[in-house]
Amino acid sequence: MAVKRVRLIIQYDGTEYVGWQTQPNGVTVQAELERALLEVTGERIALHGSGRTDSGVHARAQVAHFDTGARMAADKFAVALNTHLPRDIRVLWSEETDAQFHARFSAKQKQYRYVIQLGPHALVATRRTALHVHTALDVPLMRQAAADCVGTHDFAAFMSAGVTMENTVRTIFSSEWTQAGPYLTYDVAGSGFLYNMVRILAGTMLEIGKHALPPDAVKRAIASKRRGDAGATAPAHGLTLYRVRYPGFDTEERLTAAYGGALPDMF
Amino acid sequence: MAVKRVRLIIQYDGTEYVGWQTQPNGVTVQAELERALLEVTGERIALHGSGRTDSGVHARAQVAHFDTGARMAADKFAVALNTHLPRDIRVLWSEETDAQFHARFSAKQKQYRYVIQLGPHALVATRRTALHVHTALDVPLMRQAAADCVGTHDFAAFMSAGVTMENTVRTIFSSEWTQAGPYLTYDVAGSGFLYNMVRILAGTMLEIGKHALPPDAVKRAIASKRRGDAGATAPAHGLTLYRVRYPGFDTEERLTAAYGGALPDMF
Numbered sequence: 001m002a003v004k005r006v007r008l009i010i011q012y013d014g015t016e017y018v019g020w021q022t023q024p025n026g027v028t029v030q031a032e033l034e035r036a037l038l039e040v041t042g043e044r045i046a047l048h049g050s051g052r053t054d055s056g057v058h059a060r061a062q063v064a065h066f067d068t069g070a071r072m073a074a075d076k077f078a079v080a081l082n083t084h085l086p087r088d089i090r091v092l093w094s095e096e097t098d099a100q101f102h103a104r105f106s107a108k109q110k111q112y113r114y115v116i117q118l119g120p121h122a123l124v125a126t127r128r129t130a131l132h133v134h135t136a137l138d139v140p141l142m143r144q145a146a147a148d149c150v151g152t153h154d155f156a157a158f159m160s161a162g163v164t165m166e167n168t169v170r171t172i173f174s175s176e177w178t179q180a181g182p183y184l185t186y187d188v189a190g191s192g193f194l195y196n197m198v199r200i201l202a203g204t205m206l207e208i209g210k211h212a213l214p215p216d217a218v219k220r221a222i223a224s225k226r227r228g229d230a231g232a233t234a235p236a237h238g239l240t241l242y243r244v245r246y247p248g249f250d251t252e253e254r255l256t257a258a259y260g261g262a263l264p265d266m267f
Numbered sequence: 268m269a270v271k272r273v274r275l276i277i278q279y280d281g282t283e284y285v286g287w288q289t290q291p292n293g294v295t296v297q298a299e300l301e302r303a304l305l306e307v308t309g310e311r312i313a314l315h316g317s318g319r320t321d322s323g324v325h326a327r328a329q330v331a332h333f334d335t336g337a338r339m340a341a342d343k344f345a346v347a348l349n350t351h352l353p354r355d356i357r358v359l360w361s362e363e364t365d366a367q368f369h370a371r372f373s374a375k376q377k378q379y380r381y382v383i384q385l386g387p388h389a390l391v392a393t394r395r396t397a398l399h400v401h402t403a404l405d406v407p408l409m410r411q412a413a414a415d416c417v418g419t420h421d422f423a424a425f426m427s428a429g430v431t432m433e434n435t436v437r438t439i440f441s442s443e444w445t446q447a448g449p450y451l452t453y454d455v456a457g458s459g460f461l462y463n464m465v466r467i468l469a470g471t472m473l474e475i476g477k478h479a480l481p482p483d484a485v486k487r488a489i490a491s492k493r494r495g496d497a498g499a500t501a502p503a504h505g506l507t508l509y510r511v512r513y514p515g516f517d518t519e520e521r522l523t524a525a526y527g528g529a530l531p532d533m534f
Contacts, residue, residue, distance in 0.1 A: 181528030259386035261448030
């Protein structure tokens with residue numbers, strides 16, 4: 001039986017799921033996909049994602065791979081899986097890849113997006129994907145704090161308390177807030193992220209924007225490595241895994257080509 | 268007891284509702300709002316919308332008014348009602364208006380939007396608000412057909428069969444398709460619309476785009492006044508009531524000012 005490795009780009013609204021990875025309580029995105037793979041192939045297949053997303057976090061472009069002996073052409077898996085998936089999970093792309101590709105270990109860059117919706121009331125269209133904040137925020141201070149993250153730093157302060165990691169040094173390539181209409185959007189790209197790191201970064205900058213933490217709180221927490229010097233973890237529903245890049249494979253390029261233009265910003 | 272008239276701008280995701288107007292079966296948006304008004308004021312209040320939206324149709328900016336003897340300042344109603352509303356219905360704005368204002372009869376212009384999402388799979392972000400079409404469409408033909416609607420015409424062919432209306436003449440101010448990324452968006456503004464008119468127009472142009480109807484099908488159906496000459500009614504979930512304009516009151520201007528910029532396009 002010829003075994004091939006298949007690579008997927010997956011989009012999901014994380015509202016109804018307890019995160020990406022299979023766990024005892026609640027339904028995960030990975031479990032839904034593995035169930036669909038079983039229905040399509042008859043095989044019990046282990047799906048490998050580029051990384052976990054927490055309960056309630058969304059993905060505009062998650063990448064995953066699996067091995068199968070099924071005869072189905074790799075590019076047909078997207079259609080086949082979608083017929084067995086709920087509408088809040090979609091496989092947007094499927095293709096064969098070489099056996100050296102690994103969704104997690106081959107990833108070179110990940111981009112996350114955290115969206116804040118400003119204004120007096122929570123807009124219906126983005127109630128599931130943006131954090132509504134009705135107070136004024138000091139955006140220039142948030143922008144400066146975002147710039148303070150760029151580079152290679154020990155982000156030990158930006159990891160959930162109780163988690164232990166041998167190496168808490170990560171490299172951030174870009175980190176910035178942009179404002180458009182009622183949305184204030186934080187985009188951060190890096191080689192990798194610690195558990196809850198983006199949500200703690202966003203939460204710290206949100207407190208800086210409210211003048212509840214000093215303007216240099218991010219810089220200080222990087223230096224002290226103490227979780228207590230950073231801000232609260234921002235709510236999960238504002239966070240989206242936006243883009244993953246590999247050598248020769250970029251979710252954004254692939255989707256833009258497949259869908260005749262850039263996908264919607266908000267997701 | 269001093270009675271005042273209050274005007275609201277309301278946004279809703281119509282997916283879970285059987286339309287705007289109170290009816291025996293299922294939950295309506297109007298009923299949810301009237302329940303919230305009862306909880307806030309203790310009064311049984313009749314809410315008047317700018318017009319009905321069908322089951323499953325959304326509103327980015329529906330306008331409604333009501334009269335109340337409540338002491339609460341008119342601009343506080345938005346916050347108060349939202350605490351009693353589900354998250355897929357939001358009052359985005361409330362203000363006092365004069366007793367001559369009527370949400371339905373004072374309206375001068377309404378804009379509807381019908382969104383088609385192209386590409387191989389239905390994107391998660393717009394699964395509720397766009398019709399997914401995976402076949403190629405002849406967009407120039409659809410654009411020409413949209414232009415054929417502009418002006419004052421008898422739109423009798425673009426009304427659900429079985430409905431009778433004395434006057435089926437309506438004036439369309441603008442009617443066009445625009446393409447951006449994977450979205451093909453139909454915007455139509457007019458003095459008023461017949462029952463299901465926008466969905467039948469969109470459905471007819473969709474069939475023109477698929478070469479299932481001749482390029483001049485809209486023009487021919489306007490001339491013949493026969494429902495059978497127009498295309499099928501497009502699915503409800505792609506349609507959104509986008510904007511309503513009155514003398515001195517425009518939902519788009521008011522929301523742009525209140526939210527610090529234009530609201531998201533997709534809703």
